[in-house]
Amino acid sequence: xxxxxxLFVLVLSIFLGFELINKVPSTxxxxxxxxxxxxxxxxxxxxxxxxxxxxxxxxxxxGTIAVFLAxxxxxGGYLVxxxxxxxxxxx
Amino acid sequence: MILEVLQNNTFINLSYILASVLFxxxxxxxxxxxxxxxxxxxxxxxxxxxxxVTLLSKEIVSFQFILxxxxxxxxxxxxxxxxxxxxxxxxxxxxxxxxxGASSLLVASAELFALTTSNLVAMIAIGIATIIGGVTFxxxxxxxxxxxxxxxxKPYLFIGQKIxxxxxxxxxxxxxxxxxxxIFFAEILFGFDWINEQYALILLIALxxxxxxLLAIPIGGAxxxxxxxxxNSYSGLAACAAGFVIGNNxxxxxxxxxxxxxxxxxxxxxxxxxxxxxxxxxxxFGATDSSSPSGEGKVQGDVKxxxxxxxxxxxxxxxxxxxxxxxxxxxxxxxxxxxxxxxxLQDNGCEVKYAIHPVxxxxxxxxxxxxxxxxxxxxxxxxPQDVNPIMDTIDLCIVxxxxxxxxxxxxxxxxxxxxxxxxxxxxxxxxxxxxxxSMASGFAGIQNSLFFKQNTRMxxxxxxxxVSGLVSEFKS
Numbered sequence: 001x002x003x004x005x006x007l008f009v010l011v012l013s014i015f016l017g018f019e020l021i022n023k024v025p026s027t028x029x030x031x032x033x034x035x036x037x038x039x040x041x042x043x044x045x046x047x048x049x050x051x052x053x054x055x056x057x058x059x060x061x062x063g064t065i066a067v068f069l070a071x072x073x074x075x076g077g078y079l080v081x082x083x084x085x086x087x088x089x090x091x
Numbered sequence: 092m093i094l095e096v097l098q099n100n101t102f103i104n105l106s107y108i109l110a111s112v113l114f115x116x117x118x119x120x121x122x123x124x125x126x127x128x129x130x131x132x133x134x135x136x137x138x139x140x141x142x143x144v145t146l147l148s149k150e151i152v153s154f155q156f157i158l159x160x161x162x163x164x165x166x167x168x169x170x171x172x173x174x175x176x177x178x179x180x181x182x183x184x185x186x187x188x189x190x191x192g193a194s195s196l197l198v199a200s201a202e203l204f205a206l207t208t209s210n211l212v213a214m215i216a217i218g219i220a221t222i223i224g225g226v227t228f229x230x231x232x233x234x235x236x237x238x239x240x241x242x243x244x245k246p247y248l249f250i251g252q253k254i255x256x257x258x259x260x261x262x263x264x265x266x267x268x269x270x271x272x273x274i275f276f277a278e279i280l281f282g283f284d285w286i287n288e289q290y291a292l293i294l295l296i297a298l299x300x301x302x303x304x305l306l307a308i309p310i311g312g313a314x315x316x317x318x319x320x321x322x323n324s325y326s327g328l329a330a331c332a333a334g335f336v337i338g339n340n341x342x343x344x345x346x347x348x349x350x351x352x353x354x355x356x357x358x359x360x361x362x363x364x365x366x367x368x369x370x371x372x373x374x375x376f377g378a379t380d381s382s383s384p385s386g387e388g389k390v391q392g393d394v395k396x397x398x399x400x401x402x403x404x405x406x407x408x409x410x411x412x413x414x415x416x417x418x419x420x421x422x423x424x425x426x427x428x429x430x431x432x433x434x435x436l437q438d439n440g441c442e443v444k445y446a447i448h449p450v451x452x453x454x455x456x457x458x459x460x461x462x463x464x465x466x467x468x469x470x471x472x473x474x475p476q477d478v479n480p481i482m483d484t485i486d487l488c489i490v491x492x493x494x495x496x497x498x499x500x501x502x503x504x505x506x507x508x509x510x511x512x513x514x515x516x517x518x519x520x521x522x523x524x525x526x527x528x529s530m531a532s533g534f535a536g537i538q539n540s541l542f543f544k545q546n547t548r549m550x551x552x553x554x555x556x557x558v559s560g561l562v563s564e565f566k567s
Binding site: 006009016018020022023024028029031033036038039040042043044045046047051054055056058059060063064065068069070071072073074077078080082083085086089 | 118
């Protein structure tokens with residue numbers, strides 16, 4: 001049953017995603033992409049749970065590398081997006 | 092007492108819902124230039140919330156490794172983001188996509204080792220997250236290599252490439268079935284009793300990395316925007332699959348939002364080239380077509396070069412100018428000189444617009460970012476469909492380092508490989524300047540009949556030097 005709920009969320013979010021991002025002005029394609037990329041770093045949540053959990057050392061090692069890469073993705077993604085968006089101005 | 096409330100699962104899950112809402116609002120706001128910066132901030136708040144409540148979770152018993160990863164990764168990410176040059180943005184985006192994919196792959200692998208009981212749903216999720224994560228990671232590294240010119244940027248094709256790719260996909264599928272069912276062919280057929288899920292996982296990782304490489308190497312040059320957008324989508328889908336592995340909704344929502352956004356961008360890029368996604372992925376455009384008859388044989392008429400002094404006279408007399416930038420502007424870093432020229436023209440009473448083709452450059456929106464960096468107001472940037480109907484009224488088009496996106500063959504020559512692609516119809520303007528290094532053909536290897544038109548003048552040389560030359564003519 002829990003699986004079905006997760007699938008339900010998946011399908012609805014995909015439709016929501018299409019609705020949200022339809023008709024993006026092409027001016028913003030790059031920041032949209034890097035901003036979305038930062039969001040995909042949400043896998044950090046899973047990485048934290050693996051890295052700090054009460055489990056075997058291999059899980060902790062893999063989890064810690066995952067935390068490193070995901071935080072790089074998140075911090076780098078948000079900062080670079082912000083840097084780009086700051087430049088988009090109307091005069 | 093307060094800590095107990097904070098560690099409560101209901102509180103954590105409510106926070107995840109709030110984080111998802113923040114992502115949704117953030118993305119929504121990213122689709123308009125006025126709200127985009129706030130949108131990015133809202134979305135980062137969602138991320139912060141999700142991370143903080145996860146750290147509060149009771150499942151976490153030690154923090155030292157988490158902190159090492161968070162601080163180390165965050166620092167490297169921050170330095171990269173603040174130091175990178177705007178012209179190198181495509182490489183950075185490719186690399187970040189890859190790290191997101193790798194992280195999802197590692198989360199799935201880590202979960203396999205933490206799994207106590209065999210569980211079909213979890214195994215399917217781990218298998219899929221591993222495959223998508225692996226493909227994203229190696230594909231992005233190849234894209235990074237091509238964009239940063241560590242590797243040759245051209246499409247790389249070899250005989251039997253499609254067959255090999257198909258074979259790897261088939262192997263991956265068979266392995267996935269075995270991985271999930273726990274029944275291994277190698278054990279049944281050859282009696283390899285040492286084989287188990289963990290070995291299968293390593294094989295799965297190796298094969299998906301190989302698949303990512305195979306999918307990315309045949310793509311190059313002007314097709315890069317498509318592969319970048321597609322890898323962006325994959326990085327979201329990988330996070331989404333990782334969400335199924337750990338049974339967490341916030342990963343599924345955020346991941347599928349990104350997956351959908353990447354797919355939309357991919358679709359826009361394909362439409363702008365009048366090609367299907369399959370054709371982009373397997374066509375190896377420009378690498379195989381060099382022997383085809385189109386273009387090469389029929390070079391029409393003479394090329395008419397022009398020098399800076401003569402160009403200045405035409406520029407000075409023009410009352411409407413359309414600037415069409417392409418990858419060449421990024422290569423020669425000419426965006427600041429271009430903006431200066433645009434301002435001088437405006438001061439001269441001329442109407443200046445910039446026409447940007449969706450696939451100009453090496454990633455979606457590449458030209459827009461460069462022009463924004465150079466302080467060009469985004470409301471003077473126009474898209475091909477807005478400017479083509481009024482092209483006849485424009486006095487002068489200045490094509491700076493763009494080639495295939497202004498090729499008239501796309502409308503005139505049915506035998507051309509790019510026939511049917513929506514282009515910026517600069518040849519219909521009264522005069523066209525083409526700023527170009529030499530007469531070499533564009534990425535697609537197609538001769539451009541624009542260069543031979545009656546109303547075209549070629550201004551040879553480095554784009555930045557040519558534009559700066561025009562600027563100094565104006566000032567003197």
